[in-house]
Amino acid sequence: MAATTAKYNPFAGFTENEDEAIATGIGARKVAAGDIPPITEIPVVDLAGAFSDDITVRRKVAAEIYTACSQIGFFYIKNHGVDLNLISKCQKAGLGLFQDLTHEQKMELSMSRNPTEYFGYAPKAGTMPDGAIKRRMYETIHWGYEAELDPEATGSWDSSYNFYPSDEVMPGFRNLMREYYSAIMVLARRLLKTFALGLNLDENYFDQFTKHPNVMLALNYYEAAAPQNPEGSGIFAHSDLEVFTILCQDEVKSLEVLSNTGAWLPANPIPGHFIVNVGDTLSMWTNGLLQSTIHRAYNIEGKTRLSIPFFFGADNEAVIESFPSCVTEDNPARFNPVQIGSYHKERIHLQYPEGKHVAPKANVIKSG
Numbered sequence: 001m002a003a004t005t006a007k008y009n010p011f012a013g014f015t016e017n018e019d020e021a022i023a024t025g026i027g028a029r030k031v032a033a034g035d036i037p038p039i040t041e042i043p044v045v046d047l048a049g050a051f052s053d054d055i056t057v058r059r060k061v062a063a064e065i066y067t068a069c070s071q072i073g074f075f076y077i078k079n080h081g082v083d084l085n086l087i088s089k090c091q092k093a094g095l096g097l098f099q100d101l102t103h104e105q106k107m108e109l110s111m112s113r114n115p116t117e118y119f120g121y122a123p124k125a126g127t128m129p130d131g132a133i134k135r136r137m138y139e140t141i142h143w144g145y146e147a148e149l150d151p152e153a154t155g156s157w158d159s160s161y162n163f164y165p166s167d168e169v170m171p172g173f174r175n176l177m178r179e180y181y182s183a184i185m186v187l188a189r190r191l192l193k194t195f196a197l198g199l200n201l202d203e204n205y206f207d208q209f210t211k212h213p214n215v216m217l218a219l220n221y222y223e224a225a226a227p228q229n230p231e232g233s234g235i236f237a238h239s240d241l242e243v244f245t246i247l248c249q250d251e252v253k254s255l256e257v258l259s260n261t262g263a264w265l266p267a268n269p270i271p272g273h274f275i276v277n278v279g280d281t282l283s284m285w286t287n288g289l290l291q292s293t294i295h296r297a298y299n300i301e302g303k304t305r306l307s308i309p310f311f312f313g314a315d316n317e318a319v320i321e322s323f324p325s326c327v328t329e330d331n332p333a334r335f336n337p338v339q340i341g342s343y344h345k346e347r348i349h350l351q352y353p354e355g356k357h358v359a360p361k362a363n364v365i366k367s368g
Protein backbone atom coordinates (compact mmCIF):
# COMPACT_ATOMS: atom_id res chain seq x y z
CA MET A 1 0.00 0.00 0.00
CA ALA A 2 1.25 3.47 -0.77
CA ALA A 3 1.96 5.81 2.14
CA THR A 4 -1.09 7.93 1.26
CA THR A 5 -3.45 5.19 2.47
CA ALA A 6 -2.36 5.62 6.05
CA LYS A 7 -2.35 9.40 5.89
CA TYR A 8 -5.65 9.92 4.17
CA ASN A 9 -8.65 10.25 6.44
CA PRO A 10 -11.84 9.87 4.38
CA PHE A 11 -13.77 11.51 7.21
CA ALA A 12 -11.57 14.62 7.48
CA GLY A 13 -14.53 16.23 5.71
CA PHE A 14 -15.28 19.37 7.58
CA THR A 15 -12.81 20.19 10.24
CA GLU A 16 -12.43 23.76 11.41
CA ASN A 17 -8.68 23.23 11.39
CA GLU A 18 -7.40 24.18 7.96
CA ASP A 19 -3.97 22.56 8.45
CA GLU A 20 -5.65 19.31 9.42
CA ALA A 21 -7.97 19.45 6.39
CA ILE A 22 -5.00 19.94 4.13
CA ALA A 23 -2.88 17.28 5.82
CA THR A 24 -5.50 14.56 6.02
CA GLY A 25 -8.10 15.36 3.36
CA ILE A 26 -7.86 13.80 -0.03
CA GLY A 27 -7.24 17.12 -1.79
CA ALA A 28 -3.99 18.74 -2.83
CA ARG A 29 -1.98 15.53 -3.01
CA LYS A 30 0.20 16.21 -6.04
CA VAL A 31 2.79 18.80 -5.17
CA ALA A 32 4.31 20.71 -8.09
CA ALA A 33 7.67 19.09 -8.83
CA GLY A 34 9.44 17.30 -11.68
CA ASP A 35 6.93 16.72 -14.47
CA ILE A 36 4.00 18.11 -12.43
CA PRO A 37 3.80 21.78 -13.41
CA PRO A 38 2.85 24.45 -10.87
CA ILE A 39 -0.78 25.45 -11.41
CA THR A 40 -1.37 29.17 -11.40
CA GLU A 41 -4.87 29.43 -12.84
CA ILE A 42 -8.10 27.51 -13.23
CA PRO A 43 -8.71 26.54 -16.85
CA VAL A 44 -11.84 27.42 -18.82
CA VAL A 45 -13.41 24.65 -20.90
CA ASP A 46 -15.86 25.31 -23.72
CA LEU A 47 -18.38 22.53 -23.14
CA ALA A 48 -20.24 22.94 -26.44
CA GLY A 49 -18.29 20.05 -27.98
CA ALA A 50 -19.41 17.67 -25.21
CA PHE A 51 -22.93 17.83 -26.66
CA SER A 52 -21.73 17.14 -30.24
CA ASP A 53 -22.97 14.13 -32.24
CA ASP A 54 -19.39 13.58 -33.31
CA ILE A 55 -17.47 11.32 -30.91
CA THR A 56 -14.11 12.82 -31.92
CA VAL A 57 -15.36 16.26 -30.89
CA ARG A 58 -16.64 14.83 -27.59
CA ARG A 59 -13.31 13.10 -26.99
CA LYS A 60 -11.43 16.36 -27.47
CA VAL A 61 -13.42 18.10 -24.72
CA ALA A 62 -13.09 15.02 -22.53
CA ALA A 63 -9.30 15.11 -22.89
CA GLU A 64 -9.24 18.80 -21.92
CA ILE A 65 -11.30 18.07 -18.83
CA TYR A 66 -9.13 15.09 -17.93
CA THR A 67 -6.03 17.31 -18.03
CA ALA A 68 -7.68 19.98 -15.87
CA CYS A 69 -8.86 17.39 -13.35
CA SER A 70 -5.56 15.59 -13.15
CA GLN A 71 -3.75 18.87 -12.46
CA ILE A 72 -6.00 21.10 -10.36
CA GLY A 73 -9.35 19.32 -10.11
CA PHE A 74 -11.27 22.51 -10.91
CA PHE A 75 -12.38 24.04 -14.22
CA TYR A 76 -14.80 26.67 -15.44
CA ILE A 77 -17.35 25.71 -18.09
CA LYS A 78 -19.01 27.92 -20.67
CA ASN A 79 -21.66 26.90 -23.22
CA HIS A 80 -23.00 24.50 -20.62
CA GLY A 81 -26.57 24.58 -21.89
CA VAL A 82 -28.25 26.01 -18.78
CA ASP A 83 -30.33 29.11 -19.55
CA LEU A 84 -28.64 32.19 -18.06
CA ASN A 85 -31.99 33.85 -17.46
CA LEU A 86 -33.12 30.87 -15.39
CA ILE A 87 -29.91 31.13 -13.35
CA SER A 88 -30.46 34.78 -12.50
CA LYS A 89 -34.09 34.12 -11.53
CA CYS A 90 -32.90 31.38 -9.15
CA GLN A 91 -30.24 33.65 -7.66
CA LYS A 92 -32.82 36.33 -6.97
CA ALA A 93 -35.33 33.88 -5.52
CA GLY A 94 -32.59 32.21 -3.47
CA LEU A 95 -31.61 35.49 -1.86
CA GLY A 96 -35.30 36.07 -1.12
CA LEU A 97 -35.53 32.81 0.80
CA PHE A 98 -32.76 33.84 3.21
CA GLN A 99 -33.54 37.55 3.41
CA ASP A 100 -37.35 37.72 3.35
CA LEU A 101 -38.46 34.69 5.35
CA THR A 102 -38.56 34.92 9.12
CA HIS A 103 -36.40 32.58 11.18
CA GLU A 104 -39.58 30.67 12.11
CA GLN A 105 -40.57 30.27 8.46
CA LYS A 106 -37.10 28.96 7.64
CA MET A 107 -37.14 26.59 10.60
CA GLU A 108 -40.37 25.06 9.27
CA LEU A 109 -38.14 23.73 6.49
CA SER A 110 -35.44 22.64 8.93
CA MET A 111 -33.24 19.67 8.19
CA SER A 112 -33.77 18.62 11.80
CA ARG A 113 -37.43 17.90 10.87
CA ASN A 114 -36.41 15.57 8.06
CA PRO A 115 -36.99 12.01 9.27
CA THR A 116 -34.21 10.39 7.26
CA GLU A 117 -32.21 12.72 5.03
CA TYR A 118 -29.88 15.73 5.33
CA PHE A 119 -32.20 17.83 3.19
CA GLY A 120 -33.84 21.06 4.33
CA TYR A 121 -32.77 24.31 5.92
CA ALA A 122 -29.79 24.72 8.26
CA PRO A 123 -29.07 28.00 10.04
CA LYS A 124 -25.67 29.58 10.44
CA ALA A 125 -25.14 27.90 13.78
CA GLY A 126 -27.18 24.83 14.52
CA THR A 127 -28.27 23.62 17.95
CA MET A 128 -27.73 19.92 18.17
CA PRO A 129 -30.00 17.45 19.93
CA ASP A 130 -27.53 17.39 22.85
CA GLY A 131 -27.73 21.20 23.13
CA ALA A 132 -24.26 21.83 21.71
CA ILE A 133 -23.85 24.55 19.09
CA LYS A 134 -22.36 23.58 15.73
CA ARG A 135 -20.46 26.48 14.25
CA ARG A 136 -21.10 27.06 10.58
CA MET A 137 -20.35 30.29 8.80
CA TYR A 138 -23.30 30.24 6.41
CA GLU A 139 -27.01 29.41 6.08
CA THR A 140 -28.07 26.74 3.64
CA ILE A 141 -30.95 24.73 2.24
CA HIS A 142 -30.60 21.36 0.49
CA TRP A 143 -32.84 19.36 -1.83
CA GLY A 144 -32.26 15.74 -2.82
CA TYR A 145 -32.82 13.60 -5.89
CA GLU A 146 -36.14 13.40 -7.66
CA ALA A 147 -36.40 10.98 -10.55
CA GLU A 148 -38.90 13.32 -12.22
CA LEU A 149 -36.11 15.86 -12.63
CA ASP A 150 -33.57 13.42 -14.08
CA PRO A 151 -33.47 12.92 -17.88
CA GLU A 152 -31.98 9.47 -17.32
CA ALA A 153 -34.16 8.32 -14.46
CA THR A 154 -34.87 4.62 -14.27
CA GLY A 155 -37.95 4.80 -12.03
CA SER A 156 -39.93 7.04 -9.73
CA TRP A 157 -38.87 7.91 -6.21
CA ASP A 158 -40.43 9.26 -3.04
CA SER A 159 -39.45 12.93 -2.89
CA SER A 160 -41.31 13.84 0.30
CA TYR A 161 -37.96 14.57 1.91
CA ASN A 162 -37.66 17.82 -0.06
CA PHE A 163 -38.98 20.87 1.80
CA TYR A 164 -39.91 24.01 -0.13
CA PRO A 165 -41.61 27.19 1.09
CA SER A 166 -45.27 27.03 0.11
CA ASP A 167 -46.63 29.02 -2.84
CA GLU A 168 -48.42 31.28 -0.36
CA VAL A 169 -45.10 32.17 1.27
CA MET A 170 -42.93 32.30 -1.88
CA PRO A 171 -45.04 32.12 -5.03
CA GLY A 172 -43.44 30.05 -7.80
CA PHE A 173 -40.30 29.28 -5.79
CA ARG A 174 -40.64 25.50 -5.83
CA ASN A 175 -41.33 25.36 -9.57
CA LEU A 176 -38.41 27.63 -10.33
CA MET A 177 -35.91 25.64 -8.29
CA ARG A 178 -37.17 22.40 -9.79
CA GLU A 179 -36.77 23.83 -13.28
CA TYR A 180 -33.15 24.63 -12.44
CA TYR A 181 -32.74 21.15 -10.92
CA SER A 182 -33.83 19.54 -14.21
CA ALA A 183 -31.52 21.73 -16.28
CA ILE A 184 -28.53 21.01 -14.07
CA MET A 185 -29.27 17.25 -14.11
CA VAL A 186 -29.04 17.30 -17.93
CA LEU A 187 -25.67 18.99 -17.62
CA ALA A 188 -24.53 16.61 -14.87
CA ARG A 189 -25.40 13.50 -16.90
CA ARG A 190 -23.44 14.95 -19.83
CA LEU A 191 -20.44 15.71 -17.62
CA LEU A 192 -20.49 12.18 -16.27
CA LYS A 193 -20.21 10.80 -19.82
CA THR A 194 -17.42 13.26 -20.52
CA PHE A 195 -15.47 12.20 -17.42
CA ALA A 196 -15.84 8.57 -18.56
CA LEU A 197 -14.55 9.34 -22.06
CA GLY A 198 -11.59 11.24 -20.62
CA LEU A 199 -10.71 8.14 -18.58
CA ASN A 200 -10.90 5.99 -21.74
CA LEU A 201 -13.94 4.21 -20.34
CA ASP A 202 -17.23 3.54 -22.06
CA GLU A 203 -19.24 6.77 -22.16
CA ASN A 204 -21.97 5.11 -20.09
CA TYR A 205 -19.59 3.53 -17.58
CA PHE A 206 -20.98 5.51 -14.63
CA ASP A 207 -24.58 4.46 -15.30
CA GLN A 208 -24.13 1.31 -13.19
CA PHE A 209 -23.38 3.49 -10.12
CA THR A 210 -25.89 6.30 -10.70
CA LYS A 211 -29.36 4.75 -10.95
CA HIS A 212 -30.61 6.69 -7.96
CA PRO A 213 -27.76 9.09 -7.36
CA ASN A 214 -27.04 10.93 -4.12
CA VAL A 215 -27.65 14.28 -5.71
CA MET A 216 -27.99 17.46 -3.69
CA LEU A 217 -28.84 20.95 -4.84
CA ALA A 218 -28.05 23.63 -2.27
CA LEU A 219 -28.33 27.36 -1.79
CA ASN A 220 -25.54 28.72 0.42
CA TYR A 221 -26.07 32.17 1.87
CA TYR A 222 -23.10 34.10 3.24
CA GLU A 223 -23.55 37.35 5.15
CA ALA A 224 -21.01 40.12 4.58
CA ALA A 225 -18.07 39.88 6.98
CA ALA A 226 -15.33 42.41 7.64
CA PRO A 227 -11.90 41.63 6.09
CA GLN A 228 -10.40 41.38 9.57
CA ASN A 229 -12.96 38.73 10.50
CA PRO A 230 -12.82 36.08 7.73
CA GLU A 231 -14.37 33.44 9.98
CA GLY A 232 -17.44 35.64 10.36
CA SER A 233 -18.84 34.31 7.09
CA GLY A 234 -17.75 31.65 4.65
CA ILE A 235 -16.92 27.97 4.39
CA PHE A 236 -13.85 26.32 5.92
CA ALA A 237 -11.21 24.60 3.80
CA HIS A 238 -12.53 21.21 2.66
CA SER A 239 -12.80 18.85 -0.28
CA ASP A 240 -16.22 17.81 -1.58
CA LEU A 241 -17.17 14.23 -0.95
CA GLU A 242 -19.27 13.41 -4.01
CA VAL A 243 -18.32 12.50 -7.58
CA PHE A 244 -18.27 16.11 -8.75
CA THR A 245 -19.78 19.52 -7.97
CA ILE A 246 -21.21 22.15 -10.31
CA LEU A 247 -21.05 25.53 -8.60
CA CYS A 248 -22.96 28.62 -9.63
CA GLN A 249 -21.56 31.81 -8.10
CA ASP A 250 -23.02 35.31 -8.01
CA GLU A 251 -20.71 38.27 -8.71
CA VAL A 252 -19.04 38.34 -5.28
CA LYS A 253 -15.43 37.13 -5.15
CA SER A 254 -14.74 34.67 -2.37
CA LEU A 255 -13.88 31.13 -3.50
CA GLU A 256 -10.24 30.01 -3.36
CA VAL A 257 -8.66 26.75 -4.46
CA LEU A 258 -5.48 25.24 -3.02
CA SER A 259 -2.93 24.97 -5.80
CA ASN A 260 -0.22 22.33 -5.98
CA THR A 261 2.25 25.11 -5.11
CA GLY A 262 0.59 25.58 -1.72
CA ALA A 263 -0.86 28.97 -2.77
CA TRP A 264 -4.58 29.78 -2.70
CA LEU A 265 -5.79 30.51 -6.24
CA PRO A 266 -8.77 32.83 -6.58
CA ALA A 267 -11.68 31.12 -8.32
CA ASN A 268 -13.55 34.34 -9.00
CA PRO A 269 -16.90 34.25 -10.71
CA ILE A 270 -16.96 34.64 -14.50
CA PRO A 271 -20.39 35.69 -15.80
CA GLY A 272 -22.22 32.89 -17.57
CA HIS A 273 -19.76 30.23 -16.38
CA PHE A 274 -20.07 27.48 -13.79
CA ILE A 275 -17.16 26.01 -11.86
CA VAL A 276 -16.90 22.24 -11.80
CA ASN A 277 -14.71 20.33 -9.36
CA VAL A 278 -13.83 16.72 -8.76
CA GLY A 279 -15.05 15.28 -5.45
CA ASP A 280 -13.45 12.66 -3.22
CA THR A 281 -15.54 9.84 -4.71
CA LEU A 282 -14.22 10.41 -8.24
CA SER A 283 -10.71 10.90 -6.95
CA MET A 284 -10.83 7.58 -5.09
CA TRP A 285 -12.50 5.78 -8.00
CA THR A 286 -9.67 6.96 -10.24
CA ASN A 287 -7.07 6.01 -7.64
CA GLY A 288 -5.95 9.61 -7.32
CA LEU A 289 -5.55 10.26 -11.06
CA LEU A 290 -8.18 12.96 -10.78
CA GLN A 291 -7.70 15.48 -7.99
CA SER A 292 -10.28 16.35 -5.36
CA THR A 293 -8.88 19.69 -4.36
CA ILE A 294 -9.21 21.60 -1.11
CA HIS A 295 -11.11 24.88 -1.41
CA ARG A 296 -12.55 27.52 0.92
CA ALA A 297 -14.59 30.70 0.71
CA TYR A 298 -14.36 33.62 3.13
CA ASN A 299 -16.90 36.31 2.35
CA ILE A 300 -14.90 39.44 3.10
CA GLU A 301 -15.83 41.66 0.11
CA GLY A 302 -18.37 43.52 2.20
CA LYS A 303 -21.39 42.13 0.28
CA THR A 304 -23.81 39.32 0.97
CA ARG A 305 -23.15 36.32 -1.28
CA LEU A 306 -25.25 33.45 -2.61
CA SER A 307 -23.77 30.37 -4.20
CA ILE A 308 -25.67 27.44 -5.68
CA PRO A 309 -23.68 24.22 -5.46
CA PHE A 310 -24.99 21.05 -7.04
CA PHE A 311 -23.34 17.91 -5.72
CA PHE A 312 -23.54 14.76 -7.82
CA GLY A 313 -22.93 11.64 -5.73
CA ALA A 314 -23.46 8.00 -6.67
CA ASP A 315 -25.92 5.32 -5.50
CA ASN A 316 -26.02 4.31 -1.83
CA GLU A 317 -25.13 0.71 -2.56
CA ALA A 318 -22.23 1.54 -4.89
CA VAL A 319 -18.75 1.01 -3.54
CA ILE A 320 -15.88 3.43 -3.95
CA GLU A 321 -13.04 1.20 -5.00
CA SER A 322 -10.43 2.23 -7.54
CA PHE A 323 -11.41 1.34 -11.11
CA PRO A 324 -9.24 -1.55 -12.35
CA SER A 325 -8.11 0.60 -15.29
CA CYS A 326 -6.68 3.18 -12.86
CA VAL A 327 -4.59 0.74 -10.83
CA THR A 328 -1.15 -0.05 -12.20
CA GLU A 329 2.18 -1.23 -10.89
CA ASP A 330 3.34 2.38 -10.69
CA ASN A 331 0.11 3.50 -9.07
CA PRO A 332 -1.09 0.66 -6.81
CA ALA A 333 -4.51 0.91 -5.13
CA ARG A 334 -4.29 3.80 -2.66
CA PHE A 335 -7.63 3.70 -0.86
CA ASN A 336 -9.62 1.15 1.04
CA PRO A 337 -13.07 0.50 -0.46
CA VAL A 338 -15.96 2.40 1.15
CA GLN A 339 -19.69 2.00 0.62
CA ILE A 340 -21.21 5.22 -0.63
CA GLY A 341 -24.42 5.30 1.41
CA SER A 342 -22.80 5.07 4.82
CA TYR A 343 -19.78 7.15 3.78
CA HIS A 344 -22.01 10.00 2.61
CA LYS A 345 -24.11 9.97 5.74
CA GLU A 346 -21.11 10.01 8.05
CA ARG A 347 -19.41 12.80 6.18
CA ILE A 348 -22.53 14.96 5.94
CA HIS A 349 -23.28 14.37 9.59
CA LEU A 350 -19.96 16.02 10.49
CA GLN A 351 -21.18 19.21 8.88
CA TYR A 352 -24.87 18.96 9.80
CA PRO A 353 -25.13 17.09 13.10
CA GLU A 354 -28.68 18.34 13.58
CA GLY A 355 -29.80 15.99 10.80
CA LYS A 356 -30.95 12.48 11.72
CA HIS A 357 -28.24 9.91 11.36
CA VAL A 358 -30.26 6.92 10.23
CA ALA A 359 -28.93 4.07 8.13
CA PRO A 360 -29.01 4.89 4.42
CA LYS A 361 -31.93 3.55 2.45
CA ALA A 362 -31.02 0.92 -0.08
CA ASN A 363 -31.50 2.39 -3.51
CA VAL A 364 -34.57 0.42 -4.38
CA ILE A 365 -36.01 1.99 -7.49
CA LYS A 366 -39.77 1.83 -7.68
CA SER A 367 -40.87 0.84 -11.12
CA GLY A 368 -43.12 3.05 -13.24
Ligand SMILES: O=C(O)CCC(=O)C(=O)O
Nearest residue numbers: 220235240255297307309
Ligand atom coordinates in the same frame (compact mmCIF):
# COMPACT_ATOMS: atom_id res chain seq x y z
O1 LIG B 1 -19.85 28.92 -1.87
C1 LIG B 1 -18.84 28.53 -2.45
O2 LIG B 1 -18.23 29.21 -3.27
C2 LIG B 1 -18.28 27.16 -2.17
C3 LIG B 1 -19.26 26.22 -1.56
C4 LIG B 1 -18.64 24.89 -1.29
O3 LIG B 1 -17.47 24.69 -1.45
C5 LIG B 1 -19.49 23.78 -0.82
O4 LIG B 1 -20.68 24.01 -0.49
O5 LIG B 1 -18.99 22.65 -0.78
Ligand SMILES: [Fe+2]
Nearest residue numbers: 238239240295
Ligand atom coordinates in the same frame (compact mmCIF):
# COMPACT_ATOMS: atom_id res chain seq x y z
FE1 LIG C 1 -17.06 22.58 -1.52
